[in-house]
Amino acid sequence: MKPPEPVHVIKQRREGLLRTLVDGVPYIQFLGVQFDRRGDELTAVLPFRDDLIGNPRLPALHGGATAAFLEIAAMIELAWSTLWDGVEADGALPEGPLRLPKTIDFTIDYLRAGLPRDAYARARVNRSGRRYASVHVEAWQDNRARLFAQATGHFLMPPVKPE
Amino acid sequence: MSDITTIARQFIQALPHSRALGMQLEAIGEGTATISMPYDARLVGDPATGVLHGGAVSALMDTACGASVMSHPQAGFSTATLDLRIDYMRPATPGQTIRTRAECHHVTRSVAFVRAVATDDDESRPVAMATGAFTVERKG
Numbered sequence: 160m161k162p163p164e165p166v167h168v169i170k171q172r173r174e175g176l177l178r179t180l181v182d183g184v185p186y187i188q189f190l191g192v193q194f195d196r197r198g199d200e201l202t203a204v205l206p207f208r209d210d211l212i213g214n215p216r217l218p219a220l221h222g223g224a225t226a227a228f229l230e231i232a233a234m235i236e237l238a239w240s241t242l243w244d245g246v247e248a249d250g251a252l253p254e255g256p257l258r259l260p261k262t263i264d265f266t267i268d269y270l271r272a273g274l275p276r277d278a279y280a281r282a283r284v285n286r287s288g289r290r291y292a293s294v295h296v297e298a299w300q301d302n303r304a305r306l307f308a309q310a311t312g313h314f315l316m317p318p319v320k321p322e
Numbered sequence: 323m324s325d326i327t328t329i330a331r332q333f334i335q336a337l338p339h340s341r342a343l344g345m346q347l348e349a350i351g352e353g354t355a356t357i358s359m360p361y362d363a364r365l366v367g368d369p370a371t372g373v374l375h376g377g378a379v380s381a382l383m384d385t386a387c388g389a390s391v392m393s394h395p396q397a398g399f400s401t402a403t404l405d406l407r408i409d410y411m412r413p414a415t416p417g418q419t420i421r422t423r424a425e426c427h428h429v430t431r432s433v434a435f436v437r438a439v440a441t442d443d444d445e446s447r448p449v450a451m452a453t454g455a456f457t458v459e460r461k462g
Contacts, residue, residue, distance in 0.1 A: 185366040186375035210342040213388075221339035222388070222403040223381025230377045259368065262376040266407040 176246050177201075179257055180238050184231075190224065192231050199243055203232035203280040212275065220273025225298065229280055229310040230265055233294040236282035237314055258317035260292060265312040273307050274300055290316055329399065333392070340385050343378060347389065353397075353426040355389035357382060360419045372416035376450075379420060379440055380408050383452040386424035387436040391456045394426040397434045398459040404433070406454035414449045418442040424452075434458050 177196055181187055190211075195202040205211070205228045213221030237260050246252060282296035291313060298308045334340065334347050334357070343365065349356040359365075359382045367375025384406055391401040414420055424438035433455055440450040 183369050184375070185364050185369065186378055189364040190377070210338045212338040213340075215336065215338060219402075221337065221381065221384070222406070223343075223377075223384040224339050226380040226384055226406065226408075227375070227377025230380060231375075256370055258370075261413075262410050264407065264409045265376065265380065266405070267380075267403075268405050269403045272402065 172246060172250065172252075173199075175252060176242060177239065179252060180235055180242075180259070183257075184259070186227070187231055187235075190227055190231070192228060194235065199240070201232075201236055201239060201281070203228065203235070203282075205278040205280075207276050207278075217272060218275050220275070220278070222267075222269060222273075225269070225273050225278070225308050226265070226267045226310070228278060229267060229296045229298055229308060230262060230312065232280035232298070233265075233282045233296040233310065233312050234259055234262065234314065236296070237284055237287065237292055237294050240284050241287060241316070260314035260316050263291070263313040263315055265310060267308060267310040269308050271305075271307045276300055278307070279303075288316070289319070292316055333399075334385065334389050337385065339381065343381055345382060345385055348421070350389060350393045353390055353394035353429075354424065355386050355393055356421060356423045357386040357389060358419050358421040361417050366416075368413075371413070373413040374416075374420065376408070376410055379410070379414065379450050380406075382420060382422050383408055383424075383438050383440060383450065384454075386422040387426075387438050387452060387454050388456065390424040390426040390436055390438075391429075391434040391458075394429055394434060396429045396458075397426065397456075400459045401434065402457045404455040404457060406452055408450055408452045410450050411448055414440075415442045415444070420449060426456075429458060432458050 280298040
């Protein structure tokens with residue numbers, strides 16, 4: 160029987176995949192979205208900044224910032240969950256540049272005003288086929304059960320290279 | 323220009339997140355708004371092609387839709403997004419400004435209904451379209 164992999168090797172591989180997906184996208188850096196990883200579970204984090212405010216009189220997060228945050232969380236979760244099995248089996252990242260899924264449509268449901276503080280989001284891939292995927296994402300601030308926004312999106316999967 | 327459009331223009335240009343994205347109000351009328359967002363390398367979603375991230379286009383859509391509601395004579399000045407659906411028809415051409423024209427086409431006592439189209443330099447082929455529902459403040 161093979162001995163279990165050293166923990167630092169596992170962590171390096173998984174962090175490597177996450178960094179490859181996230182770090183190369185300028186807009187994710189612009190918004191300041193980070194990802195917290197526990198095993199294969201990702202939580203997107205949007206640290207509060209003054210320039211995420213929409214209405215300064217309330218003040219509340221801009222609906223557009225919320226929409227972008229949810230779309231990033233959904234897209235990264237989809238790419239992450241699609242690549243996870245292969246990377247775990249091969250012990251290495253796939254060769255060549257990684258292509259992210261493309262958004263076909265995205266529907267955001269604003270449940271309450273986003274407060275001027277950090278926001279969190281977790282996405283669930285409800286259906287992932289060869290060409291299309293459907294992803295649901297939920298966002299909250301203080302209480303996990305009190306969502307301030309949720310969204311569903313359909314995505315076009317990047318083409319798989321011919322064998 | 324009426325007072326309401328002057329106030330709406332000042333208000334929209336003061337929104338911190340819209341300013342961060344470089345949005346410019348080009349036109350605002352009774353229930354319509356046109357807002358542009360110049361191409362910016364920081365807003366790219368796919369570094370291999372230089373195409374803008376969908377999230378940046380969503381933020382532009384939300385701002386233009388909200389502005390069209392604020393400018394509607396029956397909707398009152400304060401509004402919030404209830405729901406917004408965005409269809410992405412094609413990637414925006416890298417280097418080109420995105421322009422969104424939003425129209426608040428129906429208002430009830432409680433809800434404003436909006437549709438919007440985003441284009442780049444080729445206005446015959448929309449980049450994205452949106453439909454949304456927004457809150458209406460009760461007057462009085």
